Each structure stands twice: as structure tokens, then as C-alpha cells.
Amino acid sequence: MKQLIKIVAFGFLVGVLALACQEEEPKLETILPPTGLMVQTTSTSDGSGIVEFNASASNALNYKFVFTEGNGDPEISSNGYLSKRFTKNGLNTYSVIVIAYGVGGISSSTTIEVAVQSDFTDPQAIEFLTGGSSKTWYLAASEPAHLGVGPAREGIDGDWWSPKWFATAPFEKCNTEDSDCLCDDEFTFSVDAEGQMTFVLDNKGQTYFNTAHKGVVGGTQEGDFCYDFDTSGTSVVSLGPSDGTLPAERTRGTQMNFSNNAFMGYYVGSSSYEILSISANALYVRTYDAINPDLAWYHKFSTTQANPSPEPEPDFENLVWSDEFDVDGAPNASKWGYDLGTGVNGWGNNEAQTYTSDSENVIVEDGMLKITVKSDGAGGYTSARIKTENLYEFKYGRVEIRAKVPSAGGTWPALWMLGANFDTVGWPACGEMDIMEHVGNNANTILSTLHYTGNSGGNGPTGSIQVPTATSEFHTYTVEWKAQTIKFMVDDNEVHTSFTNTSATPFNNDFFFIFNVAMGGTLGGDIDPAFTEDSMEVDYIRVYQ
16 A cells, blocks of 8 residues: 555656646737827917927837928937927928837827917027028137037036036147048028028038047047038028026027038037027037037137138237335335225135234335234234235236245135226126135145136135245246136146136136235134244246236
8 A cells, every 4th residue: 555655656746747847838928009099289379389299099108209391300208298399480380290109119100280380580690690691600710619518407517508618729629630620611501582591511521520429420439530421411490499498698599400410510419509699700509419418519600710720829928017026115006005904704715814004914125025914912813915906907928926935824825816897797707816825734735726607615626736845935826828728837837737718707807916815714724823923925926928
């Protein structure tokens, strides 16, 4: 009986193992095409040209909207909703193909027609662009920031209305084989008797591609590069209102939309350009990168073709203003005035000193200007702050200042410049150039910094350099200030890479000098409790142009 049980048990086990080894029959998922595709549209009645689409279908995973009559690239929607602006003026009827996609890419489609009223117009922009018939434009290669990039919208990196991340120097893209094709492009805008504007790009056979988009031409080069690319043909240009991303004061509020994927020279996959400013001979536009929506690209154009091989800018050789501090007594009253008192909030920085014009705080003797900060023994401090405001103000040049700085903890000496329109626009809009700043609590580290709107406080472009004898020996502090660049140096050693000056910065106006020694504050830090006095000495200041 036990043997029978074993046989039965063994047979049962074999049966179970046999069943376990059998694979299940594969089941194919049923592929159902989208059915019942319906599209509802709502056209706004305010003349903005906006149409809202709501597509729905059974078994649909997403929807594609294809626009005819040159109204932009196809757009994808996962839920069937899309808001689209049509920009051709007047009442127009457009055909739109709506495609619903299901599992495996199977699809169904329908074509609808929408009637849209768009009342947007900018006749002055059309006149400027075309001259009333036809006009050719060129890259403004001789200007700084003729190509640049910055944040596309608020919340990415501070202000979002300028090429703050990169801006070209004049002719920067015209002197290398990788990019020189950008500089010979010709952009022709024309308008017909019915007011329809068209655009033709003559790129001489090559287009300058952003590296992220080189796949369009099968590019293999590292970085941006000029590739053979056909831009022949005519594009229809329609004008519409800007998308509202930029503050109103930063834009004209007009957007150009090009048909046939046309673009303005530098390829970033965009065919829409917002006009920031325009005149009869100057055009400044902004566009979004089609791959990286965080990037906004800037382009400048002119009706005059720039010479790609300009004469080099001469060095600053002519001494136009100086003070050698060789007459003992108070600073020369024809060159220097004073800021007095404690200012507002300790001159905006919680500084501890009171500025005076007393000889114990500021004096010229032994061929040196001496600014001395002193403790009054009761927790207070006196110092001096002299300036050339309304006495000497200038634009562009090479400034050399030979000085020795104090070393005591809490001292904050500075040799700097402030925009001469400070009294009308305020700070930081007027701009500030710190040729030299030093703090005793970080002895022998020299700072050079720029401040302007969106780059004030601790956000200004800055650089530092170690000068081991800054507090014990004289050194020459220099700024080379040009229309295109600003560079700071100590003893001809560059403090940081050249700052690219653009029309968007305030460093194209007159500035004046300020020399001072502050105590404590946001940069000076803690004051040595044993402090009694310390001085900054200046041998000379010289301005060359």
C-alpha cells in the first residue's frame, strides 16, 4: 500500500512539473484606432487672433495639430487642448488638420476650418523694415552684443530682458572660419500693395548653426559651426503681439512670424522674433531656442553692412586729466569735493564712520593724498570721502591709480567710479565701477567689481587677486574702459576676464571718481576693538584717452 502511495505521489509530482514547464500562450493586446474624433473651437472676440482647440476621441493617447497657410510648425497636445494665435490681420479662415494617435501609432484625423479675427497692426514697423517697398538688412557686427543669450523668462536667473549670459564683442563672429558665415548674411524685407510683408535670407550658401541644432544638417563639429544650408525661397511675414514675457518697457510689443521655417541668420530652430526696438536703420530682436526653452537669443541688425576687418582700436595714450597730489594742504578744490556725514543707512551699507572734510581725516602732504579713519574713543569713527562729481566726469579711457591700502580689521578702502546721472536715475541704475576694494579682515585680497541694475549688492560681476604687499607697498590699480569691454588690473595683472560692455548696461555714460575709507558695514565686517587709526595713501591718479 505504501508503494502504491509512492507511485501515485510520484505521478502527481511529474504532472505538476510538466504543467509548470509549459509556457503560457502569448496574448496580443488589442490595438484599437481612435474613434469619434471631435474638435471644438472657440475664437476670441477681442481681435487678438487667439483660438482655443479642444479635441477628443476614444482610445487616443495624444493629438497633433497641423496648421496650413504658413501658420507655424505642428504642435502636440497630450490632452487635446491647445491655444493658438493667428496673426494675419483681418477676418481669415484657416484649415487645421487634427490627428489623434492611439496605441502603436495608429491614428485617425479630421480637417476643420476656423474663422479668426486679428486686428493687430504695426504699420510703422513695416515701414521701417521695408522702407515702403524693399530694404536689405545686415548683422550689426561692429556693435557689441550683435549676438547674445540670456534667460528666457522670469525666475531663471534674475533679470530676463538682456543677453546677460553671453554677448559678442564687435566683429567677434567675423574673424574665424567656424562663424564668419554669419557676418555676410543679407536679410531683405519687402511689402506689396496689399500690405503683405515677405522675407528672403541670402546666406551665401552657409548658415551659422547653434551646436544643439546641428542634427538638422547632420553636423559633426564641436560647438557652433558654419554648415552648408539652403535658405532660398520667400517667406511670408505676419506681425502679431508679443507673448507678454518681457516687461512692457523692454520691448516694442510686436512679434514677427516667418513662414516656411525661415530664420534670421543664426539657427536656433525658431521662426518667430520679438522686436525689442526698431528705427529706420537699426533693428534689435529676441527669439527663443526651440530645443532649450530657457534660452532667449538676441540679434542686432543694421541697414549698413559693417566692415569685418576694422582698424584696431588705438590704445589710450593721451594724458587728459590727473592729480599728482604734490601741493600740500587740502585736496585741490577745482578737482575734488566731499561727501559728508553718515549718509542713509550708513551710506547704504551699515557703515560705522562719519565723513568729514577735516585735515585729520583727509590731507595732501609729502606728495601723497592721505585719507585717515580714526576712532573717537567712544565707539565712533571719522573718515573722508572725496569725489570729482560736477568737477571732472568722463566716458571711456585708461585710469591708473597708485596707492597703498590700510590693514586694520574693519577698514574698507575703495577707489571707484559712479555714473554721473546718479542724481537723476539713482543707484544701481547709474552704474558703479569699483577699480579697487580691500577689507582689512581679508588683508591683501584686492576686489574689482561692476554694479548695475540686476547686478547690485553681492550679484555684481567681480574678480579678485592676491597682492601680498597691498597694505605695505604702493601698487598701481587700473581700469581700461572701452565701449566694448571693461578690464581691471593690478600692476598690469588682470583681476578678472574682460567684461563685455553692451548698450543694455549703463557703462556708456559719463562717470566720476570717489575715494574713501569706510569702517565696518556689509563688506568691512567686524571692527578690531583695539583700532585707533589707519590710512589709505594715494600717490597719483591719471586718466588717458
